[in-house]
Amino acid sequence: MTNNPTEFPNMSDNAKGPEDKFCSECSGIIRAKAEICPLCGVRQAPTPGSRTASAPNGKSKIAAGLFALLLGDFGAHKFYLGKPGLGVLYLIFFWTWIPGLIGLIEGIILISMGDEEFIQKYGDV
Ligand SMILES: [Zn+2]
Known part of the structure; x- marks a missing residue:
């Protein structure tokens, strides 16, 4: 029986991935698509660069x-x-x-x- 070196499986959660962003309020790492920060509950301001002419359902x-x-x-x-x-x-x-x-x-x-x-x-x- 060999020991697997996975003592801290949560370590990777502390890194900011490509799908993540920082909360505008508490600077916690949250999902980039999150509208409300799960850590502090503050609604995220929409990123100004992502203005699109089409609706969420793809209608233009x-x-x-x-x-x-x-x-x-x-x-x-x-x-x-x-x-x-x-x-x-x-x-x-x-x-x-x-x-x-x-x-x-x-x-x-x-x-x-x-x-x-x-x-x-x-x-x-
Ligand atoms: Zn937050």
Whole structure:
């Protein structure tokens, strides 16, 4: 029987790995993706460098806006934004050109809308 030299298995936990960051409050090592520090319970400020134009679910307001502008008559942006019921409504009335007109307006609204507003509205669909 040989002795395994693993007397301190927790030693490696003290090192900051690539997936870790320092807590902004207590400077403890926490997961980089952690929103709230498990050590002191303080919410972490979002890193300024990680600003993205797409929502957590991968939806992009530019893509949604382009869908609305180009294919708004068929409700493409509604399907894209997880509202297939409205999309079908657009499809049914596409021959009236009214959905296309609404899509044009919605496309402009979507593209000119702020990233935060878009994520708030469609980020969790
Ligand atoms: Zn902390």
